[in-house]
Amino acid sequence: MAQRKGEEAAGYRRKDDPPYLYPGYVATRLRAPNKPLIILPRTLSDITGPVYGRGAVGELDDDLTRQHSGEPLGERIIVRGRVLDGDGRPVRNSLVEIWQANAAGRYTHEGDRHPAPLDPNFSGAGRCLTDGEGRYRFVTVKPGAYPWKNHDNAWRPAHIHFSLFGPAFRSRLITQMYFPGDPLFEYDPIYQSVRDEKARQRMISTFDLETTQPEWALGYRFDIVLEGRDATPMENHR
Amino acid sequence: MSPEPTPSQTVGPFFHDALLDRDRSELVSPDHPEAMKIEGAVYDGAGEVVPDAMVEIWQANRAGRYNHPADDREDLSFDESFLGFGRSGTDAGGRFSFLTVKPGRVPGPHGQLQAPHVMVSVFARGLLKRLVTRIYFPDEEEANAVDPVLSSIEDQELRRTLIARDERGALRFDIHLQGDKQTAFFEF
Numbered sequence: 001m002a003q004r005k006g007e008e009a010a011g012y013r014r015k016d017d018p019p020y021l022y023p024g025y026v027a028t029r030l031r032a033p034n035k036p037l038i039i040l041p042r043t044l045s046d047i048t049g050p051v052y053g054r055g056a057v058g059e060l061d062d063d064l065t066r067q068h069s070g071e072p073l074g075e076r077i078i079v080r081g082r083v084l085d086g087d088g089r090p091v092r093n094s095l096v097e098i099w100q101a102n103a104a105g106r107y108t109h110e111g112d113r114h115p116a117p118l119d120p121n122f123s124g125a126g127r128c129l130t131d132g133e134g135r136y137r138f139v140t141v142k143p144g145a146y147p148w149k150n151h152d153n154a155w156r157p158a159h160i161h162f163s164l165f166g167p168a169f170r171s172r173l174i175t176q177m178y179f180p181g182d183p184l185f186e187y188d189p190i191y192q193s194v195r196d197e198k199a200r201q202r203m204i205s206t207f208d209l210e211t212t213q214p215e216w217a218l219g220y221r222f223d224i225v226l227e228g229r230d231a232t233p234m235e236n237h238r
Numbered sequence: 239m240s241p242e243p244t245p246s247q248t249v250g251p252f253f254h255d256a257l258l259d260r261d262r263s264e265l266v267s268p269d270h271p272e273a274m275k276i277e278g279a280v281y282d283g284a285g286e287v288v289p290d291a292m293v294e295i296w297q298a299n300r301a302g303r304y305n306h307p308a309d310d311r312e313d314l315s316f317d318e319s320f321l322g323f324g325r326s327g328t329d330a331g332g333r334f335s336f337l338t339v340k341p342g343r344v345p346g347p348h349g350q351l352q353a354p355h356v357m358v359s360v361f362a363r364g365l366l367k368r369l370v371t372r373i374y375f376p377d378e379e380e381a382n383a384v385d386p387v388l389s390s391i392e393d394q395e396l397r398r399t400l401i402a403r404d405e406r407g408a409l410r411f412d413i414h415l416q417g418d419k420q421t422a423f424f425e426f
Contacts, residue, residue: 014243014245014246014367014426016242016243016245017245017246017366017367018245018246018247018366018367019366020365020366020367020369022366025248025364025366027248027363027364028364028365028366029283029364030282030283030284030286030364030415030416031282031283031288031362031363031364031365031415031416032283032364032365032415032416033369033415033416033420033421033423034283034416034417034420035393035396035420035422035423037423037424037425038387038390038391038396038422038423038424038425039390039424039425040370040387040424040425040426041346041347041386041387041390042347043344043345043346043347043352044304044308044309044344044345045296045298045304045344045352045355045357046357047308048296048304048306048308048309049296049306050296050305050306050321050322050323051305051306051307051321052321052323084241086240086241086243087240088240088241097256097257098256099252099253099255099256099257101252107252108255109251109252109254109255111251111252111290112252123255124255124256125255125256125259126256127256161247161249161250161253161256163249163253163256163257167308168306168308169296169357169359170426172294172359172368173244173246174246174247174248174249174361174368175244175245175246175247176247176248176250190247190248190366191247193247193366194245194247198242199242199245200245202242202243202244202245203244203245203247223241223244224244225241225242225243225244226243226244227243
């Protein structure tokens with residue numbers, strides 16, 4: 001293909017990402033590009049990226065159970081992990097944004113028509129900055145599964161959406177964290193759109209007794225790796 | 239051993255409270271003397287507007303310097319308050335908009351300069367991973383003609399999709415996800 005020039009970017013592509021077109025996920029059919037993608041040489045435009053989020057994070061933003069006057073219903077959980085780059089180095093002081101359904105499987109979003117109860121004590125949005133070791137931590141409730149209209153009797157496995165910046169435009173990632181042992185995995189085209197089984201498993205958190213706090217909350221660990229391993233090391237990032 | 243990357247998943251339809259809780263579409267104040275509006279709409283393969291997308295931009299400042307530690311060209315003017323990052327949801331008409339300044343030229347491969355451009359990410363329900371494109375400027379014909387990225391695109395129609403057009407004092411940049419009018423997207 002004529003478009004595939006750009007020698008400097010060869011080998012960059014994130015090979016385990018899902019394809020744009022995955023017909024089982026119906027919304028991809030009219031939204032996936034159909035012309036060949038163009039290889040972009042690596043330049044300053046994408047090895048830089050927004051240093052963004054400082055000042056955007058409020059004190060209780062990492063605790064989704066304390067954003068209202070009362071406590072939300074549901075199973076209280078702690079989700080923690082590390083954000084790493086493709087060479088295994090911590091991604092420090094970087095914004096992590098999350099959003100999720102409540103314990104009944106309902107989003108506060110006006111577009112969510114699932115007839116499950118809203119929880120006046122749960123909005124389902126959080127953010128934090130990673131620390132000097134790339135660690136993050138949220139307190140929330142376990143989201144419920146919810147139905148969607150993709151196909152007959154379609155249900156999404158419980159998940160938390162994660163949005164990450166990392167050190168560069170290249171490292172921007174939006175993904176979903178799932179919970180171990182969910183029986184809905186095999187029926188979910190969004191989860192299944194990641195073709196490699198091992199790659200799919202990297203989206204599943206692990207139950208962690210060490211994170212679990214007695215008489216209070218179950219703990220899950222979810223480490224996130226940004227960029228591919230072929231990423232050029234960036235010498236200057238903080 | 240290097241760790242394997244976490245795969246991308248769709249942003250879904252319900253991200254607004256988390257990602258668009260405040261307006262981040264203005265990179266400069268409306269009274270900035272060089273303020274420039276970039277606006278457009280996102281369309282799907284059937285030509286319908288996409289009302290639940292999110293567009294993010296990343297760009298250098300007027301002098302062509304990025305607000306990022308990897309850009310250490312200290313001879314270029316720098317304003318800490320210009321982050322170079324913006325986010326806009328699309329409305330019921332699929333429309334997004336940004337208020338920003340035109341970026342300067344930045345270095346490209348092999349010591350060549352790139353034409354002024356803005357990096358763009360598009361997220362939406364039905365996009366299992368983001369789409370990446372670039373906005374180039376219609377008043378930069380000479381620089382565009384030798385830009386290493388633009389000139390690597392041999393399909394002239396596809397190449398033209400990256401150049402915004404002037405429209406009533408604003409820059410218009412529509413994003414067509416699919417079809418004959420599809421915007422050029424980069425492999426990411």
